[in-house]
Amino acid sequence: MTPHPTLTNRYANTEQKPAFVNGLFDAGAAHYDSVVDWGFLRSGSSYRRWTLQRHDNPPGPPLLDVACGTGLVAAEAAKILGSADTITCLDPSEGMLAEAKKKLNAKFVVGRAESLPFPDNSFDFLTMGYALRHVTSLEQTFREYRRVLKPGGKLLILEVTKPEGSVRGFFFRIYFGKIYPGLTQLFTRSRAAKDMMVYYWETMDACVPPATVLAALREAGFADAKRIPLLGLFSEYVATKT
């Protein structure tokens, strides 16, 4: 199962998706932090930290942050842990990793969620922030997450989910589909940054519903898989490896 149907306006098939997504994030990396900072009303860092604190209990380090991007989730984890020594950050985009390295002294690895370059039973806690839409297979990704987690290890996936209901859906569409990419172009003067946010919207719009994500987590063998929605907009998926 793919997290969304093939976006044929972007690539012809799933095989072409990784190269397209990588190019997009490499090109937009320098603008990512500022764009998501004001785009989410400066709530991003405190929301990531608050969510980690609520869910990383009891598992602690070692922690793997998949799709670390510029390191926004890992940086908050490091604040909680007091250091980044036990944090591994993985991402396929060299551009995003270069930004992360400026703010964090973690271990950095180039790689993809669908094929993690780590031995079985390596981590106690695995996080993924706002990137599930970019993988090519939910089942393959979740099988890999289960494989690298230790027994009892926990998974936390953060996502933005298109709200149900026509009124909220309408405002969501207007903001993420039009206003956010438009303001991104205006503030950054970067076509690459705008493209990144247009694609952000396209993948959210086309994304499978939460029930499909939960079914894929269970199929991969995770226990206690559940979604915690927030404000009808944010999704926190949590699950445990038994």
Ligand SMILES: C[S@@+](CC[C@H](N)C(=O)[O-])C[C@H]1O[C@@H](n2cnc3c(N)ncnc32)[C@H](O)[C@@H]1O
């Ligand atoms: C929207 S950014 C999220 C960055 C960060 N986690 C955050 O909370 O802001 C999405 C990231 O997913 C990465 N990505 C794309 N495809 C991926 C894949 N197949 N496996 C792992 N990461 C991927 C991109 O390179 C990008 O850095």
